[in-house]
Amino acid sequence: MSNIRFYDKVVIVTGAGGGLGRAYALEFAKRGAKVVVNDLGGSGSGEGENSRAADSVVDEIKAFGGDAVANYDSVEFGEKIVETAIDNFGRIDIVINNAGFLRDKSFTKMQDNDWDMIFNVHVDGAYKVTKAAWPYMQAQGFGRVIFTTSAAGIYGNFGQANYSAAKSALLGLGKTLAIEGARKNVFSNVIAPIAGSRLTETIWDDEILKATSPEYVVPLVIKLCDENSDENGGVFEVGASWFAKVRTERSKGVAFGVKDQVSAEQVASRWEDICDFEQSEPALDIGSTFVAVGNMVGLDLLAKKDK
Numbered sequence: 001m002s003n004i005r006f007y008d009k010v011v012i013v014t015g016a017g018g019g020l021g022r023a024y025a026l027e028f029a030k031r032g033a034k035v036v037v038n039d040l041g042g043s044g045s046g047e048g049e050n051s052r053a054a055d056s057v058v059d060e061i062k063a064f065g066g067d068a069v070a071n072y073d074s075v076e077f078g079e080k081i082v083e084t085a086i087d088n089f090g091r092i093d094i095v096i097n098n099a100g101f102l103r104d105k106s107f108t109k110m111q112d113n114d115w116d117m118i119f120n121v122h123v124d125g126a127y128k129v130t131k132a133a134w135p136y137m138q139a140q141g142f143g144r145v146i147f148t149t150s151a152a153g154i155y156g157n158f159g160q161a162n163y164s165a166a167k168s169a170l171l172g173l174g175k176t177l178a179i180e181g182a183r184k185n186v187f188s189n190v191i192a193p194i195a196g197s198r199l200t201e202t203i204w205d206d207e208i209l210k211a212t213s214p215e216y217v218v219p220l221v222i223k224l225c226d227e228n229s230d231e232n233g234g235v236f237e238v239g240a241s242w243f244a245k246v247r248t249e250r251s252k253g254v255a256f257g258v259k260d261q262v263s264a265e266q267v268a269s270r271w272e273d274i275c276d277f278e279q280s281e282p283a284l285d286i287g288s289t290f291v292a293v294g295n296m297v298g299l300d301l302l303a304k305k306d307k
């Protein structure tokens with residue numbers, strides 16, 4: 001097992017002024033990376049801004065001889081963050097899309113602003129930073145991108161319609177970029193962390209906060225960003241030194257045949273079989289959907305139309 005090093009690599013960590021982002025930034029710097037420490041420095045619900053958050057992490061990195069520069073732009077202006085990387089270090093290799101905040105409310109009470117702010121930071125922010133870094137990664141034939149979803153994004157959660165929808169969007173973005181970037185060695189993976197931070201300190205006591213310290217998430221991100229890692233398009237749950245991969249699963253399903261129109265009553269009558277996972281299989285890519293339905297009806301849905 002060789003040591004993972006990031007010499008000559010430039011990393012952007014968004015939202016690196018505290019919590020998980022700070023922990024990633026410190027570890028990348030310890031392993032030789034040049035780090036852009038981005039943080040707008042707002043509150044846990046996305047209000048205000050302050051340059052102190054990013055500055056203090058840059059100071060920490062410099063104190064142990066590491067190389068880092070601060071950036072205070074909102075991720076909504078991702079091109080400026082990438083510009084900071086290029087202006088200071090001349091390249092960009094790794095993007096950790098981590099910045100975010102919560103505006104939890106039941107769907108009944110949620111205002112448009114709660115919805116928009118969450119989409120702006122999590123979805124538009126990750127899109128803007130990654131979009132600006134993408135051409136550099138493609139041109140140099142190397143890139144690693146991490147998207148941060150949440151268990152709420154994978155499973156849904158009461159009071160988090162905005163957050164879970166936005167975090168779900170990042171699953172789709174990460175998986176599609178994994179497909180589009182693969183040929184050029186630009187790999188994207190998605191993580192759903194569990195960490196004690198200011199976002200969770202209101203719900204957990206000190207014992208849990210300590211056991212879920214952000215440092216316990218860091219090894220996964222470091223591994224996924226290693227140039228020798230071939231993991232691409234994965235979704236991982238991680239926290240408290242627990243590391244697990246998540247995938248979707250498809251029941252065998254029921255095919256009624258396409259000769260006659262099937263009624264809703266017929267579907268209802270086979271509901272248990274449709275939802276039966278006894279003979280399930282992992283549903284790993286879009287092709288498998290076409291194969292599954294094609295096998296059921298005896299057609300090759302992947303075959304292209306004759307011109």
Ligand SMILES: NC(=O)c1ccc[n+]([C@@H]2O[C@H](COP(=O)([O-])OP(=O)(O)OC[C@H]3O[C@@H](n4cnc5c(N)ncnc54)[C@H](O)[C@@H]3O)[C@@H](O)[C@H]2O)c1
Nearest residue numbers: 015018019020040041042074075098099100150194195197
């Ligand atoms: N802590 C958890 O258990 C948990 C669970 C699931 C997902 N997450 C996700 O992990 C990420 C990090 O969360 P954390 O727990 O470390 O929270 P945190 O509040 O400690 O860190 C988030 C950082 O992002 C910064 N930020 C917010 N808006 C920004 C913007 N527009 N531009 C730049 N920076 C901005 C904040 O200033 C803050 O420093 C978030 O995306 C969060 O949704 C966390």
